[in-house]
Amino acid sequence: MEDGEAKPFWRKLEDVEGLPPTSRNCHSATSYGKNLIIFGGREGDGSKKILNDVFILDTTEEKWIEPEIIGETPNPRMGHTAQLYNNTIIIHGGWDGFKVLDDLVFIELQPTMDKVKIWTLVPKNKIHPARQFHTASIIEDKMYIFGGGDGKYWLNDLLVFNLLTYEWEGPIETKGRAPSGRLQHAAIVYDKKIFIFGGEPDRYRQLNDLFYLDIK
Secondary structure, eight states: OOTTSOOOOOOOOOSOBSOOOOSEESOEEEEETTEEEEEEEEETTTTOOEEEEEEEEETTTTEEEOOEEEEOOOOOOBSOEEEEETTEEEEEOOBOSSSBOOOEEEEEEOTTSSEEEEEEEOOSSSOOOOOBSOEEEEETTEEEEEOOBOSSOBOOOEEEEETTTTEEEOSOOOOSOOOOSOBSOEEEEETTEEEEEEEBSSSSOOEEEEEEEEOO
16 A cells, blocks of 8 residues: 555454354355344354354444344254345355255345344255355356365356246356366356355365356
């Protein structure tokens, strides 16, 4: 940064109103307007309990909300994906402590944020991909699932969930050199490209390679 230019600064939020989530990792955090929505993960402090709770942080008011759940209570999970589509967070897969999950959980956000409606979708077709520590990326009306693990293998396949028809497609055939199988990688979308960085190709190594998938 140039001399004299204002520098970014960190601030620890210590006096946040309301009951905060317990300590955890492998959860998801999704932004919606001024709100941050936390779902699931594995609890720390010795318990290692796998969670299915929802907490919302109002970043303007600096207040935690534990919303009333309307509808189904989803299975506890960690290592899932969470993507925002309109006013709904779509949760896919994860690990519940016993098995890799293949379900799709929809968390519908309400205007007041004190309630959320949760329901689990049974897709119309028979493809039900089980994944953990994968990535999900939404471009227009499709959610692209890449990589992750199914409990046996480190995968590099590409699956698509159509958000209009509620059907799975794939594995999708692609061109070019695809990334190797991996989990715990990172993915972002920019200009209809899904950028993939790093990850774990086995139990002993980590990667620093970079790929993008052009959806145009």
